[in-house]
Amino acid sequence: MGVTQAAADDVAPTPVVSEPVPVVQSVVSQTPTISSDGRYVVYAGAPLLPDDERDSTVFLLDRAGDKVVELTTLVDGIRPGNSVFPVISADGCNVVVITEMALDLFRDDDANDRWDVYTLRLPWCEGELGDWSLVSTTRGTGFESSAADDVSPLYPPAVSGEGALVAYTHRFSGTAPDLTGITVVDLTVPLGDPGRANPVAGAPAAAPDTTFRYHGLREPVLSEDGNVLAFTSDANAASPLGEWGTGPQPGGFATSHVYVWDRANIDPNTNVRRISVAPGGESGDAGTPAVSGDGNVVAFVSTASNLVPGATLPVCDPECPPQVYLFDRTDGSLTLGSREPGDPTLPPVAANLGATKPALNRSGDELIYVSRSTNLFPTRSSEVGGTLDGDIVVTVPSIGTVQRMSTLADGITPAPAANSNPKVSANGRIVVFDTLAGAAYGKPPVDGRQIAIVEHPPVLSLSNLDVGTVAVLFPGPEWFLVLANQGPSSFIPALVEVDNPDFLISGGTCVDQIGVPVPPGGVCTVNLMLMPSVPGKIEGTLTIHEYGFGSQTISSELTGFGGEPxxxxxxxxxxxxxxxxxxxxxxxxxxxxxxxxxxxxxxxxxxxxxxxxxxxxxxxxxxxxxxxxxxxxxxxxxxxxxxxxxxxxxxxxxxxxxxxxxxxxxxxxxWEPKLAVSNTTAVAPSKVQVVGAGFSPNTPVWVSWADGAGKPTLVVTDGFGGILADVTLRPNDRAGNRTLVAQTADGQLASADLQVIVPRRGGRSNSPRWPGN
The missing domain is CATH 2.60.40.10 (Immunoglobulins)
Structure with missing residues (x-):
C-alpha cells in the first residue's frame, strides 16, 4: 500500500526558493576554497598587522565559531614572502598553499623564483599550526631532495579529499621557462623515495620543437579519492607518447584542451581522455576544469562552437564567448551547463555573454559559474569589475533551474557584477566566492576583493502519516513515505529512525542508500508498517537525519490505532x-x-x-x-x-x-502572477501605473527595471494578491523598449513591456522653450 507526496518515479517540480544573501568578510580576501561539510574556508588575503609588508598571506575561517586564524604567519629567521591559492582538502584536515616563504629550513634554500608548494595538517586532525611540509621538491633521496623553487603562482594546486595527493603546476624544464608541466605528489610516500612525485600522464618527455607556441600542461583538479585528475594542456595528453599539439595557424598558440586522467586505469593507451572536442574536430580552446568530488562529472570552459549539437550559441564577434560544459564520465555525454533556465530536455540556449570559472558539488548535480549574461535572470546587474567577474550563478542541470547567488540584502536586487572564483561544499549548501563589491553587500569599503559566503539549505517535505486501524500483534500493510527535496541544494540521509518500536522501518531508498545525496528535484523513500503491541491509539515520530556540520533533520508524525481493521x-x-x-x-x-x-x-x-x-x-x-x-x-x-x-x-x-x-x-x-502597465507607451517625464495580480496575499513585491536601472520600488500585495504602484519616468531615463519586473523574495515573478520615449532637450519647434512659443 503506497503513500506518497510524489509518485516514486516522478520528478519533483521545479523548486521556487528565495534568493540567499551573502555574508561578506570585512577584510581584503580572495580565492576561497571550502571543506566538504562547509565548515572551514581558507583564502588568501592582505596581512592584518600594519608592519607586515607582504601582499598576500593565507587565513582559515572556522564557520562553527566564526574564528579566523592566519596560517602563513611571519617566522623569525625566514625571509617574508607572499602566499597564494590556498586549497583545503574535503575532510577539512589539510591545507595546501603556494608560497615564497622557505618554511622547510632544511630543504628550502629560499633562492631562485622562491615559489614552492607546502601542506599543513590542521590541529583538529592531529596536526599543528606552523608545521608545514614541503611538497614541491627536486629528485633525490633523503636530504638530497630539496625545494624545487619552480612552482607557478598563476594556477592553484589540487588536493585529494584526505590530503594524501597533491597536484601542482610548475616550470616544464630549465630550458623552457615559459612552459608549464604538472606533477602529482603522493604524500604517503616518504620524501625522496621513488614514486612520491610523478609527472601527469600524457606529458611529453621534452619541450616542443614545432612552429607553434605553447602554454603547457596546467590547472590540475582532483576528485576526492584522487583517482580522477582533470587538467588543461596544449599537448595531446591522450597520446601515449605525449605529443605536442597543433593550432589553427603556425606561429600562434596551439589549441588547448581539457583532459581527464583515470589514475585507477594503468593502461597508458586508455587512461587519459580528451573531453573538450566534438566529433567534427576542434574549433576553440578549452580550460579551467572542475571535477565533482565523486569524480563522475567534469566541468570546463570552452570557446568551441560545435561541442553540443543543437545548442544556440551567441555570435562570435570575432571571438566566441566562452561557455561552461559538463562531461559525464559515466556515460560519456557532453552537455551545455551555462544555459537559459527551462526544460533540460529541450535544445539549450547558451548564456548570451558567456560563462567562466565553473565549480561542482560532490555529486556533480549542482553547477556554479560566473557570468555577465543578460538572458539568465529577469533583472540585470550593473557591469563593473574585471573581465572574469560577473554574477555568481548556481544551476541544477537536471531540472533546469538557474539561481543568482550574488544578491543584496533584500534577496532580490542583484549585486554589482564584480564577483568571481566560486567554490561549493559537497552538498551544494554553502557557496563561497570573492567580490570587488563588498560595500554593496553592506560592508565597509576596502581596497581590494573580499570573500563572500552564501548558505542556501534545501527545502524538504515529508508528510505525516496515519495508517488507520491495524490488528493488535499483527503487522499491518506496508506504507511508504517520500522525502522530496525541492532544492536548491542536496540532502544526504545518514540515519532513519522511529521512536516507537510498534512502527517498523522495512526499507526504502532513504534507508538502503544511506549517504547517497538526494539532489534538488529528487526524492527518497521510507517503507514502514505498524504492528500494534496494545489496543488503542499509537503515536510515533519518524526522523531522517544528516550528520556533520550544518546538518538538517526532517520528521514525520506517525499515528495508528490498535484494533480490529x-x-x-x-x-x-x-x-x-x-x-x-x-x-x-x-x-x-x-x-x-x-x-x-x-x-x-x-x-x-x-x-x-x-x-x-x-x-x-x-x-x-x-x-x-x-x-x-x-x-x-x-x-x-x-x-x-x-x-x-x-x-x-x-x-x-x-x-x-x-x-x-x-x-x-x-x-x-x-503562484502565477501577471503584470500590466497603464500605457504600453510612455513619454518621460511622467508616471506609469503598474498593476499586478496573482501574487500571494500580503507579500512584499519589488518592482524594478529589468536592465538594472534605478532603484526597486517596494509594494505589498493586498489580501487578494494584487499590487498597484507608480513608476516615475525621469527626463534622463533610457529610452526604448524596456521591461518592468515584479518579483517576490520566494521567486514569484511577472513582467510587462513598456516603450519609453524621452524627448530630446530643445531644438523642437513645439518645445515651450522654443523662441516665440
Missing part, C-alpha cells in the same frame, strides 16, 4: 497535478474496501493533516452508507491549493464502530 483503501495515496494557487485539479479517485467479515457502515469522511484546506471531498459514495463484506465504496478528492509549495493532507474514513483508514493526498502549487 474494517476498511482498506485502494490506492493508499495519490498525487495531484501541479496547480496554480486558487485553481482546481481533476478528481483523485479512491475505493474503500470492507475487509471485515461483516457489513460495516461509514460514519464520516474527513480531511485532516498538514493542509486540510487545500483538498476537498468531491463525489462521496461512502459517508453514512453501509458496505457489505468484501465490497467497496468510492469517493473523489480534489486538489484546491490555497498556498504555494508542497501541500499534503490525510483523508480519514471512519466507521460507526470507530475503525478507520486513511489515504494520503498531496500536490504542488505555485
Amino acid at each position: 474494517a476498511l482498506a483503501p485502494s490506492p493508499g495515496g495519490a498525487e495531484a497535478h501541479p496547480m496554480v494557487v486558487g485553481s482546481r485539479d481533476e478528481p483523485m479517485v479512491f475505493s474503500v474496501f470492507n475487509v471485515a467479515f461483516n457489513p460495516v457502515r461509514v460514519k464520516s469522511v474527513r480531511i485532516e493533516g498538514s493542509n486540510p484546506d487545500d483538498f476537498q471531498v468531491g463525489t462521496d459514495d461512502c459517508s453514512r452508507k453501509g458496505i457489505p463484506a468484501s465490497e467497496a465504496c468510492t469517493l473523489e478528492v480534489l486538489f484546491t491549493p490555497t498556498a504555494s509549495g508542497r501541500r499534503t493532507a490525510s483523508v480519514v474514513v471512519t466507521t460507526t464502530d470507530g475503525a478507520y483508514t486513511t489515504m494520503l493526498v498531496s500536490g504542488d502549487a505555485h
Whole structure:
C-alpha cells in the first residue's frame, strides 16, 4: 500500500526558493576554497598587522565559531614572502598553499623564483599550526631532495579529499621557462623515495620543437579519492607518447584542451581522455576544469562552437564567448551547463555573454559559474569589475533551474557584477566566492576583493502519516513515505529512525542508500508498517537525519490505532497535478474496501493533516452508507491549493464502530502572477501605473527595471494578491523598449513591456522653450 507526496518515479517540480544573501568578510580576501561539510574556508588575503609588508598571506575561517586564524604567519629567521591559492582538502584536515616563504629550513634554500608548494595538517586532525611540509621538491633521496623553487603562482594546486595527493603546476624544464608541466605528489610516500612525485600522464618527455607556441600542461583538479585528475594542456595528453599539439595557424598558440586522467586505469593507451572536442574536430580552446568530488562529472570552459549539437550559441564577434560544459564520465555525454533556465530536455540556449570559472558539488548535480549574461535572470546587474567577474550563478542541470547567488540584502536586487572564483561544499549548501563589491553587500569599503559566503539549505517535505486501524500483534500493510527535496541544494540521509518500536522501518531508498545525496528535484523513500503491541491509539515520530556540520533533520508524525481493521483503501495515496494557487485539479479517485467479515457502515469522511484546506471531498459514495463484506465504496478528492509549495493532507474514513483508514493526498502549487502597465507607451517625464495580480496575499513585491536601472520600488500585495504602484519616468531615463519586473523574495515573478520615449532637450519647434512659443 503506497503513500506518497510524489509518485516514486516522478520528478519533483521545479523548486521556487528565495534568493540567499551573502555574508561578506570585512577584510581584503580572495580565492576561497571550502571543506566538504562547509565548515572551514581558507583564502588568501592582505596581512592584518600594519608592519607586515607582504601582499598576500593565507587565513582559515572556522564557520562553527566564526574564528579566523592566519596560517602563513611571519617566522623569525625566514625571509617574508607572499602566499597564494590556498586549497583545503574535503575532510577539512589539510591545507595546501603556494608560497615564497622557505618554511622547510632544511630543504628550502629560499633562492631562485622562491615559489614552492607546502601542506599543513590542521590541529583538529592531529596536526599543528606552523608545521608545514614541503611538497614541491627536486629528485633525490633523503636530504638530497630539496625545494624545487619552480612552482607557478598563476594556477592553484589540487588536493585529494584526505590530503594524501597533491597536484601542482610548475616550470616544464630549465630550458623552457615559459612552459608549464604538472606533477602529482603522493604524500604517503616518504620524501625522496621513488614514486612520491610523478609527472601527469600524457606529458611529453621534452619541450616542443614545432612552429607553434605553447602554454603547457596546467590547472590540475582532483576528485576526492584522487583517482580522477582533470587538467588543461596544449599537448595531446591522450597520446601515449605525449605529443605536442597543433593550432589553427603556425606561429600562434596551439589549441588547448581539457583532459581527464583515470589514475585507477594503468593502461597508458586508455587512461587519459580528451573531453573538450566534438566529433567534427576542434574549433576553440578549452580550460579551467572542475571535477565533482565523486569524480563522475567534469566541468570546463570552452570557446568551441560545435561541442553540443543543437545548442544556440551567441555570435562570435570575432571571438566566441566562452561557455561552461559538463562531461559525464559515466556515460560519456557532453552537455551545455551555462544555459537559459527551462526544460533540460529541450535544445539549450547558451548564456548570451558567456560563462567562466565553473565549480561542482560532490555529486556533480549542482553547477556554479560566473557570468555577465543578460538572458539568465529577469533583472540585470550593473557591469563593473574585471573581465572574469560577473554574477555568481548556481544551476541544477537536471531540472533546469538557474539561481543568482550574488544578491543584496533584500534577496532580490542583484549585486554589482564584480564577483568571481566560486567554490561549493559537497552538498551544494554553502557557496563561497570573492567580490570587488563588498560595500554593496553592506560592508565597509576596502581596497581590494573580499570573500563572500552564501548558505542556501534545501527545502524538504515529508508528510505525516496515519495508517488507520491495524490488528493488535499483527503487522499491518506496508506504507511508504517520500522525502522530496525541492532544492536548491542536496540532502544526504545518514540515519532513519522511529521512536516507537510498534512502527517498523522495512526499507526504502532513504534507508538502503544511506549517504547517497538526494539532489534538488529528487526524492527518497521510507517503507514502514505498524504492528500494534496494545489496543488503542499509537503515536510515533519518524526522523531522517544528516550528520556533520550544518546538518538538517526532517520528521514525520506517525499515528495508528490498535484494533480490529474494517476498511482498506485502494490506492493508499495519490498525487495531484501541479496547480496554480486558487485553481482546481481533476478528481483523485479512491475505493474503500470492507475487509471485515461483516457489513460495516461509514460514519464520516474527513480531511485532516498538514493542509486540510487545500483538498476537498468531491463525489462521496461512502459517508453514512453501509458496505457489505468484501465490497467497496468510492469517493473523489480534489486538489484546491490555497498556498504555494508542497501541500499534503490525510483523508480519514471512519466507521460507526470507530475503525478507520486513511489515504494520503498531496500536490504542488505555485503562484502565477501577471503584470500590466497603464500605457504600453510612455513619454518621460511622467508616471506609469503598474498593476499586478496573482501574487500571494500580503507579500512584499519589488518592482524594478529589468536592465538594472534605478532603484526597486517596494509594494505589498493586498489580501487578494494584487499590487498597484507608480513608476516615475525621469527626463534622463533610457529610452526604448524596456521591461518592468515584479518579483517576490520566494521567486514569484511577472513582467510587462513598456516603450519609453524621452524627448530630446530643445531644438523642437513645439518645445515651450522654443523662441516665440
